[in-house]
Amino acid sequence: MTTVTLPLARSRVIARRRITERVMAGLLLAATVGAAALLLIILGFVLVRGLPAITPAFFTERTLPQGEPGGGLGPALLGTLVLSAIAAALAIPIGIASAIFVVEYRSGRFAPVVRFAAELIAGLPSIVVGVFVWAFLVRGFIGHYAALAGGIALAVIMTPIIARTVEEVLRLVPGSLREAALALGAPRWRVIVRVVLPTAQAGIVTAAILAIARAAGETAPLLLTALGNLFFSTDLLRPIAALPLQIYQYAASPYDDWHTKAWGGSLVLVVVIGLLSVALRVATRSRVR
Amino acid sequence: MQATSRADRAFSGGVTALALVVPLTLAGITLLIVLDSWPAITRLGLSFVTTTRWDPVHEVFGAGAYLFGTLVTTAIAVLLAAPVAVGAAIYLTEYAPLRVRTPLAFVIELLAYIPSIVYGLWGLFVLVPFFREFVEPTLATWIGPLPLVGALFSGQIVGVDLLVGGVILAIMILPLLLAVSREVLLAVPGNQREAMLGLGATRWEAVSRAVLPYARVGIVGAIVLGVARAFGETMAVTLVVGNSSTTVSPSLFTPGYTMASAIANQFTEATGELYFSAIVEISLVLLVVAVVVNGAARLLIRRIAGNPQGLAL
Numbered sequence: 001m002t003t004v005t006l007p008l009a010r011s012r013v014i015a016r017r018r019i020t021e022r023v024m025a026g027l028l029l030a031a032t033v034g035a036a037a038l039l040l041i042i043l044g045f046v047l048v049r050g051l052p053a054i055t056p057a058f059f060t061e062r063t064l065p066q067g068e069p070g071g072g073l074g075p076a077l078l079g080t081l082v083l084s085a086i087a088a089a090l091a092i093p094i095g096i097a098s099a100i101f102v103v104e105y106r107s108g109r110f111a112p113v114v115r116f117a118a119e120l121i122a123g124l125p126s127i128v129v130g131v132f133v134w135a136f137l138v139r140g141f142i143g144h145y146a147a148l149a150g151g152i153a154l155a156v157i158m159t160p161i162i163a164r165t166v167e168e169v170l171r172l173v174p175g176s177l178r179e180a181a182l183a184l185g186a187p188r189w190r191v192i193v194r195v196v197l198p199t200a201q202a203g204i205v206t207a208a209i210l211a212i213a214r215a216a217g218e219t220a221p222l223l224l225t226a227l228g229n230l231f232f233s234t235d236l237l238r239p240i241a242a243l244p245l246q247i248y249q250y251a252a253s254p255y256d257d258w259h260t261k262a263w264g265g266s267l268v269l270v271v272v273i274g275l276l277s278v279a280l281r282v283a284t285r286s287r288v289r
Numbered sequence: 290m291q292a293t294s295r296a297d298r299a300f301s302g303g304v305t306a307l308a309l310v311v312p313l314t315l316a317g318i319t320l321l322i323v324l325d326s327w328p329a330i331t332r333l334g335l336s337f338v339t340t341t342r343w344d345p346v347h348e349v350f351g352a353g354a355y356l357f358g359t360l361v362t363t364a365i366a367v368l369l370a371a372p373v374a375v376g377a378a379i380y381l382t383e384y385a386p387l388r389v390r391t392p393l394a395f396v397i398e399l400l401a402y403i404p405s406i407v408y409g410l411w412g413l414f415v416l417v418p419f420f421r422e423f424v425e426p427t428l429a430t431w432i433g434p435l436p437l438v439g440a441l442f443s444g445q446i447v448g449v450d451l452l453v454g455g456v457i458l459a460i461m462i463l464p465l466l467l468a469v470s471r472e473v474l475l476a477v478p479g480n481q482r483e484a485m486l487g488l489g490a491t492r493w494e495a496v497s498r499a500v501l502p503y504a505r506v507g508i509v510g511a512i513v514l515g516v517a518r519a520f521g522e523t524m525a526v527t528l529v530v531g532n533s534s535t536t537v538s539p540s541l542f543t544p545g546y547t548m549a550s551a552i553a554n555q556f557t558e559a560t561g562e563l564y565f566s567a568i569v570e571i572s573l574v575l576l577v578v579a580v581v582v583n584g585a586a587r588l589l590i591r592r593i594a595g596n597p598q599g600l601a602l
Contacts, residue, residue, distance in 0.1 A: 021491040025384055031376030032385070035397045035467065038460055042403065042411050049414075097307030105301060110309065117312035123583030124318070124576065125521020127549050131556070131572040132318040135325055156314060163311065189300030217404025220523040220549070224556055244406040244524075251410045251528060259414065266407045277402050281395065 046266050053264025063230045063246065066255060073265055075232045079147070079241035082234055083226060084216050086151025087158050091215075092208050094155075095162025096197075102163075103170040104192055115167070122160035129156045130221030138225055147233070147240035150226025154215040161211040169203030170196065206280050213273045219244035243269055319576065326570035328562055337570060341537050345559075350567035356574070357537045358451060358545035362526060363519040365455025365541070366462055371512050374466035381467075382474040383482075383496050394471060401464035409528035412457040413449075417529055420456070421448030425542060444540040447531065452541040454530035458522055462515040469514060473507030473593050474500060503593075510589030517582040521575050523549040548575055 057072045064071030101108070102115045121129075133153040138145055173196050181191040197204070219242075222228075227239035228249065234240075243265050250262035329337065333350055340351030381394050428442040477500050485495035501508075531544020532554055548571045559565040 017491055017494070021493045024493040028376045028380035028384055031373045032380040032393065035373055035377045035463055036393060038463070039396060039400050045411055045415055046407060094307050094310050097304045098311050100304050101308035105304070113312050114308045117315040119587065120580055120583065121311065121315055123517055123579050125523065125549055125579060127521065127523040127552050128318070128322070128572045128576050128579070131552065131569060132321055135321045136317065159311060187297050189297050213402060217406065219404070219406045220553055223553055244404060247406050247410060248524060251413055262410055266410050269404055270407060273402050273404070274399070277399070
């Protein structure tokens with residue numbers, strides 16, 4: 001064994017490089033831990049402050065005006081369900097169709113136009129979508145604030161998410177499957193409906209649910225379209241309550257009881273969205289592996 | 290044969306019709322917003338963005354203070370979020386043990402699924418008191434007396450201000466920045482790292498001299514995307530930014546207003562043609578910025594990482 005002795009200057013350089021390496025590794029680790037800790041801190045607060053609000057009445061009773069104790073967020077929960085259902089009913093077919101259009105009919109002149117438009121809409125601030133739907137429906141076709149306008153605003157936000165995610169999924173369907181089906185004499189529409197879409201099914205369901213989870217938490221466009229409502233309502237042409245809207249109104253109020261209810265509403269929202277996305281993550285991963 | 294091609298035509302016609310709803314919606318959004326802001330554009334001209342007096346009673350509408358608030362909060366958000374997000378992305382692609390990389394990234398990206406209103410609630414009842422009692426007095430004591438930068442951290446402390454607005458935005462754009470930077474870094478070819486490491490470089494040397502220069506364009510793209518997101522974010526900022534002052538002051542402790550929160554707060558009460566039109570013109574500014582900035586960011590990112598999934602966040 002021979003030991004190599006380095007000149008003093010070189011060993012100093014090596015020591016400095018080693019220290020830099022340690023320091024940078026430490027800083028990068030700190031950034032990662034800090035970012036992950038933020039999630040835990042926020043979720044912790046939502047859980048601790050929201051739990052006291054969770055009672056059976058919280059889910060079933062109607063929202064009371066200030067001064068009257070009790071009441072719940074029943075109308076808001078129902079409203080969010082109604083709004084999400086309207087949005088899903090519109091956004092899922094349009095989103096899937098534009099993905100099919102972009103991937104399966106890509107030779108068409110308009111395919112890049114549809115794709116680019118979806119990207120730009122996805123990048124719009126949601127409040128801008130709210131202003132558009134207000135001008136188009138609340139002032140225009142419907143004439144007043146309405147659940148339908150809120151649902152359409154959410155659909156505008158959901159559609160590009162579905163279109164872009166489904167597009168990625170359709171691209172993963174092997175071309176050989178399409179070719180095999182075409183070679184057997186199947187017409188193009190049958191290839192898409194019977195071969196391509198079933199192959200991509202899991203991904204399409206994921207896209208739809210993620211988009212619904214995203215839309216269910218939107219607040220800004222609903223301020224200008226669905227408006228809110230203290231009563232249970234399923235009338236599409238009347239204002240309707242929504243969970244994020246109710247949280248906003250409660251948060252901005254000066255009453256402690258309403259603040260607690262706002263935390264409770266946030267807890268419900270976060271739990272539903274979290275369960276959906278974690279469940280999907282697990283489900284899609286086990287399918288891939 | 291005849292029936293088949295007819296069915297094909299019907300199917301492709303249906304798909305095309307539904308797909309064209311997307312570009313038509315974009316056209317409709319642009320058209321209606323331009324039309325409704327036209328009275329304000331023609332009557333207010335450039336004074337709309339260059340002046341700061343917003344007085345609906347006297348029909349004077351200068352949105353300069355809103356623009357200022359948006360720019361300041363966005364700048365704070367990016368300055369805080371970018372180093373953390375890029376640092377975490379580097380750690381998760383270059384340093385972390387293989388088994389924890391994906392789960393840890395997933396946990397941080399879960400932040401993206403928390404609705405904006407929940408950030409707002411948390412910001413208002415947790416972040417605002419924390420900043421009012423601890424962070425801002427500390428900043429005022431230590432940095433306040435310094436020349437130049439001191440002006441940023443001086444004045445009365447209320448808690449709801451531009452600084453807290455920027456911090457909540459930083460937390461909100463963090464997962465997007467992380468997801469996109471991570472995908473950009475993953476797209477850097479392995480041989481770039483291996484060549485440096487093979488020459489005896491430390492890991493940080495390989496990252497800073499081989500990986501980061503290669504990924505630079507994509508990371509800039511990720512940051513620009515974060516700017517676009519922060520620019521138009523509404524609810525969380527509205528709850529914590531103050532919404533009370535329309536003065537432009539260098540202090541970050543000033544309660545401010547952003548363009549998006551101005552729309553959210555004033556839209557339903559905007560009576561009078563010019564008032565309404567001025568509010569819509571604010572959304573036109575947001576629309577134009579969103580389109581330009583997003584377009585630029587996506588071009589930058591595509592040059593490195595193709596079409597990353599993180600963009601869906």
